[in-house]
Amino acid sequence: MSQKTSKCLSDAIANLKSTEKELLQLGKLMLSADDGKLFPVDLIAIGAMKRTASNTEGFIGLVEAQNMTSARSLLRVQLDTFMRFSAIWLVDSPHDFAHEIIGGKHIRNIKDRAGNKMTDSYLVETLSKEYPWIKNVYDNLSGYIHFSAQHLFNAVEKVDDDTRTLSLVIGKEDQKYPEWSWIETVDCFTESVNIFFHYLKGWIATKNV
Structure with missing residues (x-):
């Protein structure tokens, strides 16, 4: 999924856990930038940081629980976090955009500087120019958000063509996945967090100008 591959699952989890410290550091830098002034975009950033921290903690627990x-x-929720935060860079007035979000307006109903509504599919298309892997990952993971055939596939433990039998599982653990699949999923989550950090650092730099 992501561009970087960890050597083993424990390394992948360790890399993801290390983002917690950076998140806190970036939060301090943002809130102290420009003599501590608070802008509407700061509020959106704080919400995205809180969501990222909560998502990361929950995600690690789920991976460890198989x-x-x-x-x-x-992971799909975390993709949504940085995708929508990145929309700030697509509008002429980031603070007006932030005010609309704070007021409850959906991002999909807000237009970018070129007049395009910033739907999820539009944001995916735009981000894919820099991160080509996003579209396939987003499309594949969307089936996990809405009940779909993907959930049936996950319940299939084994298919035996010789005996024409199907083994199904309804337990909470997913033991059929090889380690590389878990590594791929964790690395992709870490990449999603790092992309969010990239945009967050951009905002901090803007405040400090």
């Missing part, structure tokens, strides 16, 4: 179904659902 719950791939819910882990991938949460």
